[in-house]
Amino acid sequence: QKEVEQNSGPLSVPEGAIASLNCTYSDRVSQSFFWYRQYSGKSPELIMSIYSNGDKEDGRFTAQLNKASQYVSLLIRDSQPSDSATYLCAVIQGAQKLVFGQGTRLTINP
Amino acid sequence: GAVVSQHPSWVICKSGTSVKIECRSLDFQATTMFWYRQFPKQSLMLMATSNEGSKATYEQGVEKDKFLINHASLTLSTLTVTSAHPEDSSFYICSARRRRLAGGPAGELFFGEGSRLTVL
Numbered sequence: 001q002k003e004v005e006q007n008s009g010p011l012s013v014p015e016g017a018i019a020s021l022n023c024t025y026s027d028r029v030s031q032s033f034f035w036y037r038q039y040s041g042k043s044p045e046l047i048m049s050i051y052s053n054g055d056k057e058d059g060r061f062t063a064q065l066n067k068a069s070q071y072v073s074l075l076i077r078d079s080q081p082s083d084s085a086t087y088l089c090a091v092i093q094g095a096q097k098l099v100f101g102q103g104t105r106l107t108i109n110p
Numbered sequence: 111g112a113v114v115s116q117h118p119s120w121v122i123c124k125s126g127t128s129v130k131i132e133c134r135s136l137d138f139q140a141t142t143m144f145w146y147r148q149f150p151k152q153s154l155m156l157m158a159t160s161n162e163g164s165k166a167t168y169e170q171g172v173e174k175d176k177f178l179i180n181h182a183s184l185t186l187s188t189l190t191v192t193s194a195h196p197e198d199s200s201f202y203i204c205s206a207r208r209r210r211l212a213g214g215p216a217g218e219l220f221f222g223e224g225s226r227l228t229v230l
Contacts (some may be wrong), residue, residue, distance in 0.1 A: 034218070042205045043116075044154070045225040088153065090219075096142055096176050096207065102153040 003065055004091050006101035010110065013108050019076040023089030023101055026070070032092040035074045037085045038103065044088055048074065079108045113137050114206045116222025123194055124230055130190045133182045133213045140175030140206035143187040144219070145179060160187050194229045199225050 005024050008090040013019040019037075032051055036044035048063040050056045050072065056063045072091075076083055091097040112170040113136040123129050124145075133143060142161050158179050160166040166179035178190040191198055203224040 010179070036221075041226075043221040046218060046220065049218055088179075097156065097159060098144065098205070100154045 001102055002101075003093065004101040006087075006089050006104050008102050010107055011104055012107045013079050015079055015108055016027075017079055019079045019083065019106055019108070021074040021076075021087050021089075021106065023072045023074075024070055025072070025089075025091045027049050027091065027093050028070060030093055032094075033063075033072045034090040034098070035061075035063060036088040036090060036100075037083075038088055038090045039085050042086075047087075065083075069094040075084055078095045081108045081110050084108045093104060113200040114204065114220045116142075116204050116225055118225055119223055120226040120228075120230075122228045122230065125195055126193055127226060128190055128192045129194055130188055131202055131204070131227075133187045133189070133206065133222050135185045135208075138206075139184040139206045140187075140208065141184065142207045143181055144205045144207075145177075145187075145189050146203045146205065148203060148224075154203060157189075191227065192196040194227070196229045199227055201227045 035048045037047050038044045050063040050065045053065050058078045064073045072082050084107050086103040086105045088103045090098050093099050115134045115136050117132045130210050144158045148154045153172050157172045158166045158168045160179050160181040162184050163179050168174045179188040201224050204222045205219045207219050
């Protein structure tokens with residue numbers, strides 16, 4: 001089992017709809033979770049961090065964490081073509097190591 | 111967000127030469143810096159973890175004598191790819207963790223712009 005798993009996609013969503021990205025992790029004691037966005041040829045950009053169970057909202061983005069199910073998700077409301085990118089889920093394991101999922105490629109169709 | 115600067119952004123070198131990549135945290139002190147490598151259409155793979163003033167911790171399968179990491183200060187880490195070969199061609203990305211607040215969660219990780227290495 002991979003440490004952090006994501007559906008690689010591609011995931012296609014019409015403009016204006018909600019994009020839902022999912023991630024599961026294997027280390028039950030993990031406490032810190034992040035979503036990064038990566039455009040082709042660029043380095044990752046932090047979108048959201050979440051540490052507690054429940055929802056965390058920031059603008060059009062909502063991160064959801066369920067530690068019992070070892071599941072973290074990212075919702076993007078009112079999707080825009082500029083949201084088209086690869087979204088990386090990342091989990092801190094141990095004291096400091098950040099482990100990434102393989103990323104989900106999201107395409108927003110105008 | 112915090113700023114991490116990486117230099118050079120791209121480099122082309124001949125096989126057998128060495129290449130140094132710098133990673134600087136510009137507006138915060140980074141207790142830990144990480145070096146990742148990303149091949150096309152793949153995710154980021156952690157190469158090593160670097161703590162200021164101590165030896166880097168390398169991930170399994172990463173040759174420490176080939177990928178030399180120096181973390182001399184709280185704002186600078188360097189990665190040197192020694193005797194580079196074409197298979198070392200990749201996108202190398204550094205990241206820095208802001209110093210953790212007392213009692214707080216592990217600090218967020220901020221990434222440099224990446225360095226694209228092409229070895230001919």
